[in-house]
Structures are given as C-alpha cells and as structure tokens.
C-alpha cells in the first residue's frame with residue numbers, strides 16, 4: 001500500500017542573467033528562485049494496482065517517484081510505502097521496491113550484465129536460491145539468454161531496457177516504479193516490455209506505478225490514471241471513465257453497397273462532397289461519419305444507415321487517448 005499525504009517539495013534554483021559581468025556579480029550576490037515541484041499532493045495506491053502517472057513536462061512526476069523511492073526528502077507532508085517512510089527507512093524500504101528510470105541506467109557500463117546482477121544480488125542480500133529462481137525466470141521471460149554475458153555498453157537500447165527491468169526485479173520487490181520504461185524503443189520491444197509488465201502483475205501481484213508520455217503504454221497497462229500538473233494532482237480516476245467523458249463523438253467507418261445513405265441529426269459526414277458524389281455514381285463506397293452520442297446512440301445511427309443502404313462492413317472508434325490527454329491538459333490549463 002502506498003499512501004501519500006499532502007506532500008510538498010520546493011527546489012531552490014540559482015538564477016543569473018547572461019554575460020560575463022552578470023556571472024561575476026552572481027559570485028558575490030547569488031540570486032535564487034524557488035520552484036514548487038510538488039504542491040500538496042495526496043493519493044493512495046492499493047496492493048497489486050497498476051497506475052498511470054501522467055502529466056506534461058515539468059509537472060512533478062519524477063519528483064514524486066524520487067520521493068516514493070527514498071531518493072528525495074519532501075519539505076512537508078508524509079508518505080508511507082508498505083508502512084515505511086521511504087527517506088527515513090531507506091535500507092528496509094529498498095527491499096520492497098524496484099525502480100527503472102528509462103533515461104538512466106542502474107547497470108555497470110563496462111561489465112557483463114551477469115556481473116551487474118551479481119553485484120545487485122550482494123547489495124540487496126538476496127538469498128542464493130531466490131536469486132537463481134528469479135534469474136532463470138527473468139532470463140526466460142525477458143529473453144536475456146545471450147545478452148547476459150555482454151557489457152551494458154555494447155547492448156542496443158531495447159536489449160539494455162530488458163536488462164534494466166530484470167535488474168529491478170532480482171530481489172522480488174512488491175512495488176515497481178517505472179519512469180518512461182519504453183522511451184526510444186521500437187514497436188516490437190515496446191510490446192515485449194508491456195507484456196512482461198502485465199504478466200508480472202498478474203502472476204506476482206506486483207504494484208506498478210508507471211510514468212510515461214506514451215499513451216499506448218498507459219492504455220495497455222493501467223486502469224487508473226493520476227494526472228499531475230504544476231505540482232498538483234488534478235485528476236484521479238478510471239481510465240475508461242475519463243475517456244468516456246471526452247469521447248462523446250464516435251467515428252463510424254461504413255462500407256456500403258447501394259444508395260449513399262442520408263445523415264440524421266447528430267451525424268456528420270467526414271468525407272468531402274465531391275467524394276460522396278463519385279461514390280453515388282459507382283453505387284458503393286466507404287464513408288466516415290462523426291456521431292454525436294449526446295444526440296444519437298451509435299446503435300441508432302447504424303440502424304438508420306442500414307434502413308437506407310446495404311452495409312457490408314462497419315467499424316466504430318472513439319477518441320484516442322492522446323486526444324483525451326490533450327483535452328485534459330487544455331481543460332486544466334497545464
């Protein structure tokens with residue numbers, strides 16, 4: 001269980017104007033500006049939950065993850081992770097958590113991955129039997145076989161990321177913090193990483209907090225999202241419900257054979273008039289229709305269309321999660 005209560009964090013940043021004169025001045029009179037990274041944030045995450053922590057650049061996501069993993073101390077508020085205060089009980093706390101920062105490595109650059117893993121085993125004092133079991137499971141699921149004997153610096157980004165995730169799980173943590181785990185990966189590697197995380201959660205009940213700008217990660221992995229902006233939690237809700245509030249308009253793609261169907265109130269054609277005219281001459285075609293579900297249900301729109309023409313194929317799509325997130329950022333002015 002993760003309980004974050006009224007946490008605040010302010011950074012003091014040195015400020016000076018450009019130029020040599022200003023640089024010399026700042027030696028004598030240093031000026032500081034305060035950046036409020038976290039402003040009174042609270043949330044609770046239950047055991048085995050997978051939560052997407054999203055927000056624009058500079059919103060405060062990494063600062064939260066650093067506090068939850070004990071790297072940063074907040075100025076105010078409290079935080080309990082499995083009953084422990086992360087920055088006060090660090091040694092005990094790190095046994096419970098695994099952390100992957102997509103932009104930083106926890107592996108030793110010049111030594112084979114297996115040597116890094118053995119160092120991690122010693123640091124976390126993982127028992128030999130547990131280490132062997134975890135290593136063989138992770139090697140199989142993350143397809144690490146060949147690459148375990150290669151130094152990190154010789155691996156591709158995708159191979160290294162699989163090794164990073166393996167490294168974070170060698171001590172069987174109950175909670176996994178993933179900060180942009182698929183950044184820079186190709187489509188195949190992204191899917192492999194997502195599937196592994198899903199499987200880990202299913203089989204071991206691992207709690208996952210995922211920060212990412214990749215909405216496909218969020219869609220594939222999480223049911224709940226926490227939206228942070230300017231250091232404040234702006235929304236904590238079910239992903240499907242949040243999507244629902246933004247997807248009043250559904251898009252129907254209709255393949256038909258016969259007359260071009262007329263549009264009812266609440267339905268709007270997305271294709272150009274010229275295209276419709278051409279389709280009308282050929283007696284068949286594909287139309288893209290926007291349906292405002294406040295006016296007309298999708299099922300009503302489909303039966304209205306099929307009363308006028310023969311529908312040979314149809315697909316319904318909602319707003320993409322990227323559209324939803326852009327809408328949220330606009331709504332909350334972040």
Ligand SMILES: Nc1ncnc2c1ncn2[C@@H]1O[C@H](COP(=O)(O)OP(=O)(O)OP(=O)(O)O)[C@@H](O)[C@H]1O
Pocket residue numbers: 011012013035036037055056057058059060061062063064
């Ligand atoms: N060590 C630091 N010193 C000074 N300011 C910092 C430090 N770390 C973070 N900040 C500031 O705190 C704010 C929140 O930063 P944070 O890295 O938590 O954002 P983020 O949501 O993770 O952003 P991104 O999506 O770009 O990674 C930003 O304004 C950032 O400049």
